[in-house]
Amino acid sequence: MASQAPIAIFCYRRPDHLRRTLQSLMQCEGFEGSPVFVFGDGPRNESEQAAVNTTRAVACELLGTNAQYHFSNSNRGLSASVIDGVSTVIERYGRVIVVEDDLVLNKFFVRFMNEALQRYEDDDIVFQVSGYAFESKEIASRNQSVFLPFTTSWGWATWRRAWQQFDPAARGWELLATNTELRARFNLGGAYDYATMLERQMSGQLDSWAIRWYWSVFLKNGLVLFPPTSLVSNTGFDGSGTHGGGAFSQFNQVFDYSAIKYPELPASAVLNPSVVAQAAGALRRQNGGVITRCLDMVRRLFGR
Secondary structure (H helix, E strand, O other), X not given: OOOOOOEEEEEOOOHHHHHHHHHHHHOOOOOOOOOXXXXXXOOOOHHHHHHHHHHHHHHHHHHHHHEEEEEOOOOOOHHHHHHHHHHHHHHHHOEEEEEEOOEEEOOOHHHHHHHHHHHOOOXXXXXXXXXXXXXXXXXXXXXXXXXXXXXXXXXXXXXHHHHOOOOOXXXXXXXXXXXXXXHHHHOHHHOOOHHHHHHHHHOOOOOOHHHHHHHHHXXXXXXXXXXXXXXXXXXXOOOOOOOOOOOOOOOOOOOOHHHOOOOEOOOOOOOOHHHHHHHHHHHHHHOOHHHHHHHHHHHHXXXX
C-alpha cells in the first residue's frame, strides 16, 4: 500500500474549473507521491464533445504521466462515474481521496485527508473524512476537527471497510415518508431536506450518489470527520455544472485560506451534541434559512 492515499479526480466538460482544481491540488502538502486517477465522463451529445476534449487535455497537460486516465466514450452520468471510479480505486488501495472538478483546495487538504485516514482507519464508526466544512464561528474557534453524523461530497475520503456498506439501492428509504422521527433525524432537525432529496432520487428525478451514501452512513449511525474551517471552496455554483445550488443558498463562498491553521485531530470519534447543533445551524443558514425550508415543503407537497 502506498504511503499516500490515491486521489480520484472526476471531470466532465469544464476545462477552466478543472484547471483551477488541479492547480490547487498540485500545491497541496503531500500531493507528490500520491497515486492519481482521472475519470472523465463522455459527452451527452455532439455539441459537448469539444468541451469534453478540452477538459481532458487540461488534465493531461497538468498531470502528464503522473496520472492514470479513465475516459469514457459515452455519458454515464455523475453517479455512475463516481460510484464505479471510487470502487475501482478503493478495491486496489483500500482507501481513496475524492475530488470533483469544481473544487479549490487549501494547501492542507491532502495532508489532512491522509493523516485522518491513517488515524481512524480501524475505527468502524468513522465512515468518511470531509474536506469541506460549513461556516460556523463556534466550531472554527476550536481549531480541532469535529465529528458529525452526516456526509458531504465536496472533497472527501473513505476506506474500503466503509465503502463496502454503501447501498446504491438505498433500501429502507420508504420509511422516511411515514416515520417522522427518522425523517427529522435524517434532516438534522430541519437544517436541510435530505429526505425529499432521497425520495426524488429514488423516484428518478435526481441522479445523486451522495444522498444514497449519506443514507447508507446514517443507517449505520456512522460519523464523519470535519475540519473546523473548510479546506475546500466550491466554484460550481456558476451555472456551469449539471447540478446547481438553490437560488437562496450560500455554499459558494471563497475562503481566506491564508488564515487557516492546520486542523488538529480528535483522539477519539465522539459526537458532541452542541457541536452538532452548531453545524446544523450553519447548514441551515447557508441553505437559505426559512425561505429555502418553505420552498422544500412546497417541492415535497407537489412532487417537484
